[in-house]
Amino acid sequence: MHALVASLLSLVAGVVLLWSHTDGFQALTAERARRLEAARSTPPVAPFTVETMDGTVLRVPRVNGRVALVEFIYTRCPTLCQSAGADMKRLGAQLEVEDLADRVSLLSVSFDPTHDDVPRLADYGRRHRADGALWTVGRPQPAALAGLLSDFGVTVIPDGYGGLAHNVAVHLVTADGRLAGIFDPDDFGAIVSATRRTLGP
């Protein structure tokens, strides 16, 4: 009898533990977990500034009440960041079609700020036709990088070939500095509807 009761209790405790650890069996990976957390609890991110490809300084959250759509790249990335750049251009076009472009800022932030100087940022922007207004490319202060990546849940590791492996996503930052959504860079439908929801009528 003792064993039966103990077995049932163990089973229940196990299910409860795994349920809570996986957000109701929805998030088995850290990437999924951070996306769920952003959608559910909109955690605050510390304000940060970047030096843009024009040499100006841009602050997030935006002071003009715009929603910021932020992604993290490094300019010498041969693969993911190039397709992410192409997606960002298409996202900008989509936001214009949706009549949201004047209420949103798109920002690609380099996590390799010592290498990615202003000319290299500008070159990346030129290659992907970033206009510097709706969409710009920037780099943070090297000292602020670790905290910034931690706030956004971005993991960057050496790829063993001189490059960097990293998770790629578009992060929606509200005008009051909260991380309200994390999306695949080509999931335009979800990004547009979350942006519209955040901006309100």
Add this chain to the structure above:
Amino acid sequence: MNPGIPAASLIVLACAAGNRWLVADPVLHVLLQLPLLGASGCLLVPQQRVVAGWRWAAGGVAPLSLALTGVAFWMLPRSIDGAVNNGMMSLVKFVSLPVIGALITVCWRRGHALLLAFVKAQVVSMAGFMAFLFTHSPVRLCNSYLIDDQWRLGVAFLWLGVALAGYWALGLFRVPAPIQSELH
């Protein structure tokens, strides 16, 4: 004093001292450090005459459920990522795995032969599943590890499954011949 404490402490201390090096490689992290920590817990289980008196563990189902919960927890990519990037999760790793190892030992000592055979079959098939998952996933399941490392982990799981299946299959050839009177 429990005679296993010195050896168990040594294993845990070695795992802690080499933690940075071990977690840098997913194969060493998942298939060396985690089992070593589990093994340290095996050494802490009291003698058989003590364990035989634990009524809650009769049949082995209760310790098995708890151990499987722990194993399932540490098979999740987010737990592995957490143990690499988060100090609290790393601490949970060092505390929970010895407990899991101890529970498996208790289960092994008190479990019915049928239950143990079921567990063995599950372990082999789960190793195969993990091997398939890590070698075939087109995306990185852990943000802390490269896709090539993930593939190596999958191959290591495959070898683990093959080795365990082989080891347990060998046991079939060691079964003594049945006594004639039991056949009739």
